[in-house]
Amino acid sequence: MTGEPVDRFLVGLDIGGSHTRGVLFRGYSPVREARAGSANVQNVSRERAAQSLRDVFARLEPPPGTAVLAGAGGVDTPHDAAALTQLVRSAAEGTAGDRPPADACSAAGGHPAPDVCPASETPVIAVHDTRLILAAGGHTEGIAVIAGTGSVAWGVNASGHETRAGGWGYLLGDEGSGYWLGREAVRHVLREAQDRGASDVAPAEDDRFARAVLGHAGVSTPTELIAAFHDRPDRTHWAGLARTVIELAPHDDAARELVSAAATHLAELIITVAQNLGEPLPVVVGGGLATTSVGVEVRERLRGHGLRVTLLDREPVLGAPLLARATGLWDGRAGQAG
Numbered sequence: 012m013t014g015e016p017v018d019r020f021l022v023g024l025d026i027g028g029s030h031t032r033g034v035l036f037r038g039y040s041p042v043r044e045a046r047a048g049s050a051n052v053q054n055v056s057r058e059r060a061a062q063s064l065r066d067v068f069a070r071l072e073p074p075p076g077t078a079v080l081a082g083a084g085g086v087d088t089p090h091d092a093a094a095l096t097q098l099v100r101s102a103a104e105g106t107a108g109d110r111p112p113a114d115a116c117s118a119a120g121g122h123p124a125p126d127v128c129p130a131s132e133t134p135v136i137a138v139h140d141t142r143l144i145l146a147a148g149g150h151t152e153g154i155a156v157i158a159g160t161g162s163v164a165w166g167v168n169a170s171g172h173e174t175r176a177g178g179w180g181y182l183l184g185d186e187g188s189g190y191w192l193g194r195e196a197v198r199h200v201l202r203e204a205q206d207r208g209a210s211d212v213a214p215a216e217d218d219r220f221a222r223a224v225l226g227h228a229g230v231s232t233p234t235e236l237i238a239a240f241h242d243r244p245d246r247t248h249w250a251g252l253a254r255t256v257i258e259l260a261p262h263d264d265a266a267r268e269l270v271s272a273a274a275t276h277l278a279e280l281i282i283t284v285a286q287n288l289g290e291p292l293p294v295v296v297g298g299g300l301a302t303t304s305v306g307v308e309v310r311e312r313l314r315g316h317g318l319r320v321t322l323l324d325r326e327p328v329l330g331a332p333l334l335a336r337a338t339g340l341w342d343g344r345a346g347q348a349g
Contacts, residue, residue, distance in 0.1 A: 018037070019078075020036065020037055020042075020074055020077040020078070021035075021077065021078050021080060021335050022034070022035055022068070022073050022077055022078070022079040022103070022331075023036060023079075023080050023081075023082075023143075023328045023329070023330075023331025023332070024064075024079065024081040024082065024099065024328065024331075025082055025083075025140060025143055025327050025328035026049070026050045026051050026081060026082065026083035026084075026140070027049060027051065027083075027084070027140070027159075028054045028084065028160055028246070028247065029048075029049055029054075029160070029247050030046055030049055031047050031049060031050040031051075031063050031064065031067055032044075032046055033047075033068070033070070033071050033328070034071075034326075034331065035071040035072070035077075036331065036332050039332045041329070043070070043071050043072065045066070046067070047063040047064075047066040047070075048063040048066075049063060050083075052085075052094075052098070053084065057098070060098060061101065061102055064098065064099060064102035065106050067102075068102055068103050073107075075107050076133055078133070078134040078136075078335065078340050078341060079099055079100075079103055079133060079134070079136070080135075080331045080334055080335045081095060081096075081135065081137050081138070082137075082140040082141075082142060082143035082327065082328070082331075083095055083140055084140050084163075084178075085139075086138060086139045086140075087139065087178075092138070095137035096136070096137045099135050099137065100132060100135045103133045104132075136334075136335070136338055136340050138338075139165060140157065141155035141163060141164075141165035141175075142334060143330045143331065143334065144157065144295050144298075144323060144327045145167075145295050145330070146327075146330025146331070146333040146334040146337070147295070147325055147326070147327045147328070147329050147333075148293070148297075148321045148323055150293050151167075151333065151337040152169050152292060153166065153167070153292040153294060153295060154281055154284050154285060154292050154293070154294045155294075155295050155297065156277060156280065156281055156295070156297065156298075156309075157297055158187060158277055158296055158297070158298040158299070158306060158309075159188065159297075159299045159300065160185075160190050160246055160250040160298075160299070161180065161188045161190065162177050162184075162186060162187045162188035162191070162277060162280065162298075163175060163178030164177055164178075164284045165178075166285070166287075166292060168289075168290060174287040174288055176280040176287075177280045181246055186277075187273040187275070187276030187277035187280070187300075188250070188253075189251070189299055189300060190246045190253075192250075192253035192257075192270075192273050192300075192305075193250050193251065193256070194249055195269055195272070196253075196255075196256050196266075196269060197224060197228075197236060197240055197249070197252075199220070199224075199265055200214075200225070200233055201237065203221065204232075204233035209233075210232065210234045213225075213232055220259055220265050224236070224252065227252045227255060228240065250299075253299075256269055257270060257304055257305065260304060270304055270305055273300070274306075274308035274309045274312060275312070277296075277309045278309050278313055281309070281313060281318065282313070282318075285316065285318060291316075291318055291319075293318075293319050293320075294313065294318050294319065294320045294321065295320075295321045295323055296321070296322050296323060297323040297327050301322045301323050301324075302324050
């Protein structure tokens, strides 16, 4: 790639709800990788988030003053970006021990940029994690979709206009997500048992769908499923049920209908963003459901709308170098973005 910053280091962070993925790059090439618990303060305490970040930096061992590009859910406002920037910078500098010397940014990041990277600060950009997905798909303009535990679509065009759809969280939305699929599977089993007057009876041997849902919950009857769901609010646990639904879809009508409904919801988010941007842009779908039958059906539905869809089969954090270059992080033209 022309102008590739081969001598510049970068830490890319993908801060998810269940874990944090970090990669140390030299230019566009990964040097070291690390993984720790979630550093998203929407999911864990600030103390736990800070510890996870320190763990990642300790394992990556970046040179002092190395620029950091962090993507996370919930970075919706400048205030959100500033808060994450501060948390990441504190962890990076705390792990390094001494603050970087005056020329550290030049050594680690390329050109000296004292207004962005003074001796006391590590340069950090905090972005919504959809931007990592778009960059990992090879684009800095387009529409990025997260189809994981939650769901959201975000897009940006050549003029810099941004818009999004969804991302309201599991209480208000997240339709088409892994959690949504898991919850709808539970609701289906409860409704079916209720209609048959068999809520306190174990499902028949040939009812693969109900037995799979009950097995995931560790209970024997639909009535027990109610308490099991409410007693275990861990969204990742119920999002894990999505895989079971997807695996059953080729053989079970209920599972197939849920997969189709999930794809419809995700496609609607993408179409909304595309309409608001007013132009056909490339679409990158990331998250745990991207390369499953849900993602495939989303791609098929969008073909009729003239949208070209990539189902991301690589880690979103690998888009960090492209985004660092586009935002000016590497050459000192930016210090923070939302």
